[in-house]
Amino acid sequence: MKRRNFLKMMGLLSGSGLASACKPEGSKTFISYLVPPEDAVTPGESSWHPSTCMECPAHCGVLVKMRDGWPIKLEGLPGHPISDGGLCIRGQASITRLYHPERLRQPMAKNEQGQFEPVSWEQAFERIATALDEAGDAGERSRFFSGRTTGALRQLKEQCCRALGIRCEAEFELYGHRALRQSWQLLQGREAVPRYQLESCDFLLSLGTDFLDTGLSPVDYTAQITRLKDRPGSLWWHLGPEASLSSLGAQRTLRLRAGSEQMLLLFVLQQTAPHAKRSLPAELFTTLPAPALAEVAEATGLASAQLEELILRLSKAEAPLLITGGAALEGESGLLLAVLTALIQYSQGALGTSVNLSDGEDFASVAELHEMQDWMNPPGVQEKTGLVLVSQCNLLHDLPEGGEAVRSIETARLRIGMGDVPNETMLQMDLLLPLSHPLECWGETRPRAGTLSLHRPLLPPLFDSRGQGDLLLDLMRIRGKIGVPDSYELMLTDQWMAELGETGRHELLKTGFIALPVAQQSTELQLEALLPLLNQTTPNPPPSGLRLMIVPSLRTFDGRSRPLALLQEIPDPLSTVSYGACVSISPGLARSRSLSDRDLVELRWGSGSIRLAVKIQPGLDDTTLMVTRDALDRLPHRQSESGGLLLGSIPVELRPTGQSSETLAILSGSASQQGRGLIPMEGKLEHELSHSLYPPHSHEPYRWAMVIDLDRCTGCSSCVASCYVENNIPITGQQEHLNGREMSWLRIEPYYDETGNHFLPMLCQHCHNAPCETVCPVNATYHNPDGLNVQVYNRCVGTRYCSNNCPYKVRRFNWFKAQWPSPEDKRLNPDLLVRGRGIMEKCTFCLQRIRAAKEDAKARGRRVNDGEFTTACAQSCPAKAIVFGNLLDPDSEVARLSLDERAFRVFEALGTEPSVYYLRKKAPG
Amino acid sequence: MIEHRDDQIERDVLAAMGRPGAGWWIALATSALFFFGGLILWGYQIFRGLGVAGINNPVGWGVYIANFVFWVGIAHSGTLISAVLFLFRARFRSSFNRAAEAMTVIALMTAGLFPLIHLGRVWVFYYLLPYPNERQLWVNFRSPLIWDVFAVTTYMIVSAVFFYVGMLPDLAVARRRLGGIRSRIFRVLSLGWRGTLRQWHHYGKLYILLAAFATPLVASVHSIVSWDFAMSIVPGWHTTIFAPYFVAGAILSGTAMVITLVAPMRRILKLEAYITPAHFESIAKILLLTSLIVSYSYIVEYALAFYGDQPPEAGQFSYRALGDYRVFFWAMILFNSVLPLSLFIKQLRLNIRYLFVLSLFVNIGMWLERFVLIVSALAHEYEPYAWGTYSPSFVEIGITLGSFGLFFSLYLLFLKTLPVLSITELKEHQP
Amino acid sequence: MSRIERFRSKEEFLDALRSNLDEDRESVIDILMPYPLPEAQQLMNPEPSQLKVFAFTGALCGFAFGLFLTIYSVLSWPLIIGGKPLISIPPFLIIAYTLTILFGALASFFGFLWLSRLPRIPALFAAEQWEEDGRFAIVLKADEP
Incomplete structure (x- = not known):
């Protein structure tokens, strides 16, 4: 008998002996199915089920990954009319709400x-x-x-x-999009939130809107903006005082003073009237004030030339679309702004084409302005x-x-x-x-x-x-x-x-969603009711002094996602602040008030005040301060007859306290690339051929690689959340973040430079000549046959030399043993290890998914096809900015994109030969 | 009867091994207290995780590695004085060599702990050793850390052998002169040494050979330690000048430590007759020379960064001088480069008190050099987003103090258990 | 049989040694010295020490073992590390160099113990005849009683 057979037999004997011997009291008898039912749990195998994310009002479709009876991961549901395969950061994190240790457990x-x-x-x-x-x-x-x-x-x-x-x-x-809804109530007699078809316009002008961050339906609009950018000749300008994903993602951003939106819209309406696609009654133009160019320039802080160019572009465009939203509509003159926007949309022919009132977000049951006022008045x-x-x-x-x-x-x-x-x-x-x-x-x-x-x-x-x-x-x-x-x-x-x-019900149960018939709505406006309102309009005086904008947070929205620890752990992509509340101020304001990051300031407004730490935020207007909703305990409000919550911008006083916050965790070490050319912007990209002394190493038939399109990336951080959930990355908490010990395998690095603003997703680059491998004394990190840089957790002794020698600083050390309080441990992905303390970890390119795909392909007797599977980050990306695949397959998307003229690799001159390619931004226009 | 000169040397040197006074006990107790404090903190760190130290991303190495380099550096002057100066037939070495060799061995014992202390999983430290195993898992011989394992172990063994061999005839003296249990211990330790022709004949050859083997170690061990840094691609570390720069720095810190140890020892153990200001002057000259080499290296580093047209490199060096650790940087320049220039004045070279104070500053300066070099380079690497800062936690400070506790405890024990001067050589070189 | 003559000063010792050697070269069995005297060694004129053979052999073995260990280990399980060739000579030379010194030094030490017949086991536990007593000594063949 061979040793192997002997061992097999011994194993069988002792196993069956043990199995028959252990039968604790009260245990039920399990008998396996002869024919397993369709929905049964197969141990060790994942199943996928459609569902809906309810973390915010957008309600995107999700695919739930089930393993051994536990949901362990959410992914975007392909084909879903709202999200179509993408999922946002909050959606990714919403699985942790299911396993939240502080959930109510009984009445x-x-x-x-x-x-x-x-x-x-x-x-x-x-x-x-x-x-x-x-x-x-x-x-x-x-x-x-x-x-x-x-x-x-x-x-x-x-x-x-x-x-x-x-x-x-x-x-x-x-x-609740109150101003927007009420404006359509006025204009069409029926309140509605419009649905914008961004890809059917050729010049998008967004005013103050946060449609990529939190607005109406971030996943949908992120996907739409991607399609818009793919359209040749399309252009996207953003106007607004705030720094948001929208303002940083636009091809051109004009920084506006908060509170001057009204003046600007009046100007635009009046100036574009001669080129209007559909005409508005002439008395409208006589009723409304017509601010002069100089006046508008002074109020908005924009140059006359910029305003003129704006009008020119709007007039030249075939299908221009103006959308206003975000904090602009939440302010005092929100309704008027919404009405002016609608008028411009109408006159530019957008209504019915790129502004669709029939299938917008359903907020019909949500309190309107007057109801809110009733609630808030004494x-x-x-x-x-x-x-x-x-x-x-x-x-x-x-x-x-x-x-x-x-x-x-x-x-x-x-x-x-x-x-x-x-x-x-x-x-x-x-x-x-x-x-x-x-x-x-x-x-x-x-x-x-x-x-x-x-x-x-x-x-x-x-x-x-x-x-x-x-x-x-x-x-x-x-x-x-x-x-x-x-x-x-x-x-x-x-x-x-x-x-x-x-059949419809069956379809719904199978796919998780279904399209319903929609009644088309009129594209005409009822202007009669409007004129009295507009008649009273006098343009706001040009804003003076500092204004505070209160904006929803990308991570916690209106504060409802605050309990999810994962969303505290992932930094805000703009400020890179993870834990701690802060007020964002522009670099110019910081200079003039001699403030620096973490300085505590006191903000005073009519009805209250707050002490907050300062975070310098490039891209912000010099007269505007920005806080997220969740930074404030109580919202500022007024009890005047106009009433309402002040979620827009309010006049504020800023007083330095001379103290500094010790609890604000800012993860970015520098907002600038420091001239190091991480993202080469100017000139033709020259790929520096590596002049290696050493012979190349080959990896037939697979060499996994990734391409990240920086033009598409909006910085939404959904990939980061996806990575956390997929890879059992522990949440370390505020103190560890202050100590500089976040565990993220993938991070979004914002860089604000003269050459442009960028979000650079940074993850292990899986260098072909990896500096980390050479220095590991115990061979705990090496190159596997698929060309991946892998980390052997069992072998790692924790010298951290690999991390020191990593130019991309993507390696993460387990300083302590990670805690997974019950029932959070149930959502751990069983396909990979929960790392112990004292060892190094990093992005694996979702090795467990590669493994599964390879094994599946092997069982079918073929190679892994392109697009058959992808990494967690790529799957989640609403903008489809991440592509993963086999670089050695010449037909693969990755191989094709890696040869794109925009392709570059970070720090190419170091000769590390990364497997992550980036596509730099397209030249605008 | 006038005592014979040989007897007098034996008596004087062995008198140092006499019943220790209260001062010695207090010093030992204090040192041991620090050592055990450090030991407890190390236990705490192993139990809780390396997170109790202040190191983080991106500063993965901090005080622990600075201590490692510092103590290995201290070790160097021992070998320099005992081996290199022996080959150069520099007579003044006999006054220092025993103390310096003991310092080498003790400093290496201290240094050797730090690579273990800084490991994330110290309980599998043996993964770092190339031992045959059924899974064919070997170490990565390309990693400078493995070179360290080899270099430091070799250095430790060779210097221990050198220390012991040099002491062998003295152990025989101690066997004869001391009574009681000590006599019996020294009897075993002296291996039956008689000083026969054959023994002296081979002994002389052995000493020359060991000195010849140890001499390249003076250059190579700290070169290899420097390659821990130079072999990386970290701006501020990755430079070819590191090997000579580190060796010079090691000898600078080592000679400073010799002065720190020997100056009080000379007074307390009443060895003024054997260790004279002239001897100190020779050591001071070495200190001055190495300080000049180190200063030159500082300048070269900056020149390379300045002319290099490498933004990360240039950024690193401006950060070093002007960034978060600028105070330490300028203190390091003052202590290592500026203060030692005073040794151009002969009176100061002969002033043992002055040398003692200066040596303390140089010790601090050299520790700061390692700290600044390690921390500032890691804090500002290529990727601007990943920049960070580091400050040591109480655990790291405690373990650092504990290492000084260990070093001084062992040195104090050496003073009272072994002949602190080479009796044989003193006899040999007497006029 | 043998007897021993002890001297306080090295001059007396050298004189005695010289005269003894002149008288009868064979009569001097050994000399004991508290510290090495080149003059005495010259007079006794021993065979050149063979210690260098030990040192050289040890060093050579160390070098060979270093190269063997490093090359064997990378070939026994070939891994791609940092894109470097399997047999990376420069780092392996560092290991070989270090082991050269280690083995050389240890071989010299043990060679010394062997050549000088140390340790002498009985001497580890009890005093022997003619132990080192801080004086020079000449061990002579004893005259017939």
């Missing part, structure tokens, strides 16, 4: 001491029933506040409120409130103290909060009802007219939580079970059957 009720203690669902419903009865007896009004809902859930919510006799309030969204009559239900919104944090809504919640008989990870509002409630994650429950969403997207349970709820739909049904049953569907799932199924038919 909780506040006791007399103000502490939450667990209660059962029955007790919770009993308490609600009692309170409802009491409120009914006392004649008190009960209210239901909710974040935005769509589709079936919105209807169910209204039904539930009717059944319980609760007033269903308008839904609360901090960024209550008129002191009315006693019975029950208050607050679902998935942070009212008490976002609305000013003393307003009607807040007062009403504070004085209610019983306050009920629904959500997953408790936020500021939920902590003030009396009763907390845990909601399931979208991956744990049934649901549908119709984020846009014409799009239906679903999510369904892929695993039983981790905790004693319920889906929002089922919870609403449960609440309805308080007032009787008759007519209440048995479950939300049944309710949805019936509804889909009725609406889509059997």
Whole structure:
């Protein structure tokens, strides 16, 4: 008998002995299937299921990677009408919400001491029933506040409120596009959020909008901007005071003073009137002020020549498109700006072509300006409130103290909060009802007219939580079970059957989304109602002094994604700040006030003040300061008749304190390339041939390589989040970031230079002649047969010499043992190791995916085809800026792009021969 | 009866090994306290992870490697004085060689700990050794760290052998002169030395051979240590001047440490008759010469960066002088290049007190040189985004102090257990 | 049988040695010295030391072993490291050089112990006849009693 056979037999014998011997008490008998059912879990194999990301209002489609019954990764869902295969940073991170250690694990009720203690669902419903009865007896009004809902859930919510006799309030969204919606209400008699078709214009002019960062639907618009840039002869200009992905991504950016947008739009409207594609009534132009060029130039801070060129471009373009958004529309004159924008869009012929009102984002149920004002103004009559239900919104944090809504919640008989990870509002409630994650429950969403997207349970709820739909049904049953569907799932199924038919429902369940018919809307404007409004218009005085802009954060949006630690860990791509709140100021302002990074300043405005650390942000206007929403505890607001939250720009005073922050983690060591030519911009690219003393080494048949198109990259950092989740990269926390020990394998490096602004995604370059390999004393890093620079964790002793010798500084050392508090450990990717302390790690080009693809191809008896698989970062990229493949296959996309005239490699002169190629930006125009 | 000169030498030198006074005990206790403190911190670091040190991305090497280079550098003057000066027949070496050789061995023992301390996984340190194993895993002989393993181990073994061989006849003296248990220990250690013709005959040959083997080590060990840096592509490290520059620096720091150790030893152990100001003057001349070489290297480095037209290189050197570590840089220039220039004055060369104070400054300056060189280069490498800073944590400072504790503990033990001067050579060279 | 004559001063010792040698070269068995006296060594005129053979052999073995170890290890499992050729002579020479010195020095030391017949095991535990006592000495053949 051969030794091998002997060992096999021994293994079999002892294994079967052990298997038969261990049967702990109470264990169930598992019998394997003869024919496994379709949805069964196959151990060790991944399965993919469509679902919908509910982290922000965009509701992109996702593919959920399931492994051994656990969702472990989200990827973009190809073909989805909103996201089409891409996913943003927040979407990537939203899987961590499922496994968040601080999620509510069961219903909780506040006791007399103000502490939450667990209660059962029955007790919770009993308490609600009692309170409802009491409120009914006392004649008190009960209210239901909710974040935005769509589709079936919105209807169910209204039904539930009717059944319980609760007033269903308008839904609360901090960024509710109120001005935009109301402008179309005025112009067309029906409120709508338009959908822009960026690729059908040839000159895009974006004013203050943040459509790449957080705006309407970032993944969709990022993909659209990519298509626009691919269109020959297209041009994208951005106007605005802020620094955002949009302002840095545009081919040309004109820095505008905050508050001068109105003047600029009036000027544009008046100046482009002679070349209008569709004419507006002449009285409109006489009603509206016509600011002179010099006046506009002074107010906006732009040069006259720039303004003239702008008008010229607009007039020359065949299909120009102006979009206004972001902080500009959230300010005091937001409505007027939205109306002016619409007028320009109309006169330039964009309405109906590149501005589509029929299938835009559905915000119909979200509170409008006047409703918000009602909530925020002090209550008129002191009315006693019975029950208050607050679902998935942070009212008490976002609305000013003393307003009607807040007062009403504070004085209610019983306050009920629904959500997953408790936020500021939920902590003030009396009763907390845990909601399931979208991956744990049934649901549908119709984020846009014409799009239906679903999510369904892929695993039983981790905790004693319920889906929002089922919870609403449960609440309805308080007032009787008759007519209440048995479950939300049944309710949805019936509804889909009725609406889509059997085939449609099947299609929906299979693909996760379906297109619905859309009613076309008129492309005419009703100007009569408008004229009185415009009549009163006097252009704002040119802004003076400093203004503070409050913008949604790329990472936490309106603050709702703050609990996700991963999003704190990944730095903001503009400022490279990971942990700590800061105010961004321009380099010019910093110079004139002698401020530097981390200096603490005090910002004062009408109703409040805050101390924040300074971060110098190139690309920002000199009179504008910028903070993200999540940096402020309370939003500035005014209680004047115009009311409203001040999310736009407000006048502010800046006072240095002479102190410096110790807690602001800025990850970038330099905002400039320091003349080192990481991204060679000028002149023809000369590929410095390596004059190596050594013979080349070959890697038939695969040599994996990556091409990153810097023209497409918007810096959105979705790839970074994807990489974190895919590769089990630990989250180290604030202190470690301050110590300079972030663990990211892939990072977005912003460089602001005279030659242009760039986002440079930096990851292990898998150098063909890798400097790290030579210096490792134990051969823990070497070149594998596929031409990858690999790291052998078991062999690494942790000298960190490889990291010292890496010119790209992409190696990461495990300073401590990474912590994965339960249940976060469940989302670890079992295809690769969780690294222990004391060893080096780095980007592997998703070696586990390469392995899987190669094994699959081998089983099929062929080579891996181009595009058959890709890395986590490339998959997630909404702009499709990353291409991965085999460099030795001459037909592969990577091989083709690596020979592009824009292709270069970073620090080519060092002779490291990286396998990551970058494509520099195209020359504009 | 007038005591014979030979007896007097034996008595004087061995008197130093007499019952230690309170001062010695206090010094030993203090040193040992620091050493054990460092040991506990090292344990803490192993238990928690290397993160308790201040090193980070991009500064992967910090105080630990600076200490390693510093202690290896200290070791060098021992070999220089005992081997090179022996080959050059420089008589004044007999006053220093034993102390310097002991310093070499002890400094190497201290230095050898730091590559272990700085490892992320010290429990698998043996991966660094080329030992046969069933998986055919060998070390990477292209890595300068493996060269270090070989060079430092070789240096350690050769200098220990040299130290022992040089002491062999003295051990026989101690065997005869000392009583009790010490006599028995020295009896074993002296291997039955009698001073026969045959023994002296081969001994003389051995000493010359060992000196010949050790002499290239003076140049090569620190060259190899310097290649830890020079073989990398880090701007500020990657330069051909490093080997001679480091060797000169090593000898500078080593001679300074010899002065630091021998000046108080001479007084406390009452060896003024054997170690004279003239001897110190010779050492001071070496110090001055090496200081000049080191200063020249500093200038050459800057000249290369200035004429090189390499932005990362130029950026590195301006950062070194003007950046976060500028205070250390200018202190290093002052201590290593400016202060030693005073040794052109003969009176100062003969002034042992002055030399002692100067040597302390040079010691500090040379430690700072390694710190500045390692840290500032890593802090500002090629990639501007990845620039960072580093400051040592209490663990690193504690372990550094612990290494001084170990060094001085062992040196104090040497003073009381072994003959601190070469009795044989003193006898041989007496007028 | 033998006897020993001890001298305090090196001049007396040298004189005695000279006269003894002149008298009868064979009568001087050995000399003991607290420190080496080239004059005495000259007078005794021993065979040239063979230690250099040990040193040279050791050094050569060290060099060969260094080259063997490095080349064998890269050939036993060929890995691409930094794009460098498998047999990278310059770094391997450093290993070989270091081992040359190590082996040379150790061979010299052990060669010395061998040639000078050290350690003498009995002497490690108890005093022998004619131990080093800080004086010069001549060991002579004893006269017939």
